[in-house]
Amino acid sequence: MHGRDRSTKFVKFFLLGLWGGFLVLPSFLHAADKPNVIVIFTDDHGYADLSCQGMVEDIRTPNIDKLAKGGVRMTSGYVTAPQCVPSRGGLLTGKYQNRFGLEANKLPLDGFDQEQTLADRLKEADYATGMIGKWHLGPSAYIVRHGFDDVFYQDGSWANFDVEGNDVPPGRKKPTLYHIDAGSQAACAFIDRHHEEPFFLYLAYRAPHVPLDATQKYLKRFPGEMPERRRKALAMISAVDDGVGQILASLQQYEIEENTLIFFIGDNGAPLKIHKEDAPGGGPGWDGSLNTPMNGEKGMLTEGGIRVPFVVYWKGTIPAGQVYEHPVISLDVAATAVSSAGLPEDSELDGVNLLPYLKGENKAAPHDHLVWRWVAQSAIRQGKWKYLQGGERDYLFDLSVDPEETKNLIGEQPELAGQLRDLLKEETQRFDPPGLATDEMSQVWELYFDFYLDGKPAPPLKPQTRVRRRNKQ
Structure with missing residues (x-):
């Protein structure tokens, strides 16, 4: 075989191999990505x-x-x-x-x-x-x-x-x-x-x-x-x-x-x-x-x-x-x-x-607001503010200074609370069924709200479960 023929054949094989590589390479890169x-x-x-x-x-x-x-x-x-x-x-x-x-x-x-x-x-x-x-x-x-x-x-x-x-x-x-x-x-x-x-x-x-x-x-x-x-x-x-x-x-x-x-x-x-x-x-x-x-x-x-x-x-x-x-x-x-x-x-x-x-590419907050609805309770957080409703009760908290939700500001900021409630009501129209609640508050939830949000004493333990008292942590 002449040298030129060998060289031409080599180039053909090289190009075929390179082409084959390109056919495989995108799949490999896509998987790696x-x-x-x-x-x-x-x-x-x-x-x-x-x-x-x-x-x-x-x-x-x-x-x-x-x-x-x-x-x-x-x-x-x-x-x-x-x-x-x-x-x-x-x-x-x-x-x-x-x-x-x-x-x-x-x-x-x-x-x-x-x-x-x-x-x-x-x-x-x-x-x-x-x-x-x-x-x-x-x-x-x-x-x-x-x-x-x-x-x-x-x-x-x-x-x-x-x-x-x-x-x-x-x-x-x-x-x-x-x-x-x-x-x-x-x-x-x-x-x-x-x-x-x-x-x-x-x-x-x-x-x-x-x-x-x-x-x-x-x-x-x-x-x-x-x-x-x-x-x-x-x-x-x-x-x-x-x-x-x-x-x-x-x-x-x-x-x-x-x-x-x-x-x-x-x-x-x-x-x-x-x-x-x-x-x-x-x-x-x-x-x-x-x-x-x-x-x-x-x-x-x-x-x-x-x-x-x-x-x-x-x-x-x-x-x-x-x-x-x-x-x-x-x-x-x-x-x-x-x-x-x-x-x-x-x-x-x-x-x-x-x-x-x-990754630091966007310095803004990912969400303008977040909403929740769970049976008789609903809530919205927008920035530092959180509005919470449970049955007939509602609350407004500034989570930037009060993440423990101990100070209800609804009396001081009624207009803000109303705006958040309106936005929450609008968002829950997408739910099935729509609205701020799907049922009434249960007795247990009422007791939870009494104790955790309204500062009332804890209900007594049931006698049959009163074996060891609560942990102080």
Whole structure:
């Protein structure tokens, strides 16, 4: 063969190879541009109970603290409801759950069943999707209908993969591990299965929600005198924190930590039941968690019911060490994830893409206002002002100086309160059904408002539960 022929052939092969490379390269780059998304959702986890919050001295969460130190800790991070089911519905759809009739626990899930979840959306961008832990939005066997391909429900009692990362026949399984440890191991197994492709993992720990069932491994980390329910809550949160450490180690093992966006959020405030009674056992009642310094508890639209632990981490993308004071909400998770995955903006989503704000590209507040409605209670926050209504009572607070909601300013600022109420009423017209309330205040909620907002004495404990008196913390 002549030299010229060899050279021509070489050039042809080179050009073919280069062309082939261009055909492959965009796909590779597109995959690399899509961050993994992990959402860790805890259960009845009070605002005080991360050590990085600096509110109480007995909590120890070194791994979650690493997320906060390496990312952003939100001081005004909210969820959409003070109760499990509606809060989860809002998070997973990125829409106010009131828009599709998911007002509270124990209501029909027909509206939610028709909604597109974040998992559904990310599958359109070729994400692997996994759900681990507490569901609370219908039968466990139906989780796969909501966009989740890999499922490890609760402690594995319904699953289609195991903690070793193997596929298993979908269905009920006999749990073999403590549920928090099982969830953590399943999360690491999910990462093992999908570390070479973009993935979305929703990890919903049932902790520190009752029953308080911490194992001795975690209980012994918290010796000394304290209410036993507090000890059990600290132990369960410590188990969650271990899981966060294991997940970070898995991401580092596969060198994908810098391509993974992590949210850590509580689903609502802790249930204190006013008295924080240290009742024996770990059943219904105070779960041992604390909302300090926020006022109120689960089942209220006060800050103690809806302002929660909220951390965002994306190494190398979100600047580390931030403490972010502007209000954000769990609805922002979907909007942020959808944008990060390169999907088109969707006006149906009620949240905001937080990345421009957390990266310092936009100095404004992400939201002009946030609204809530939960059965007989409704609220709006605009800037530093919060208007709250419960039945026939209403309140106005300046959260910049009174995050504990101790001074009702409605008598001093009636015009401002009226403007906020009008805006709240306008916003709730989008809800199903529309309006500021869907029912009357229950006796329990009236007692909560009496005690936490109107300064009335705590109601007496029922004689049958008066075993140990409340913790003074």
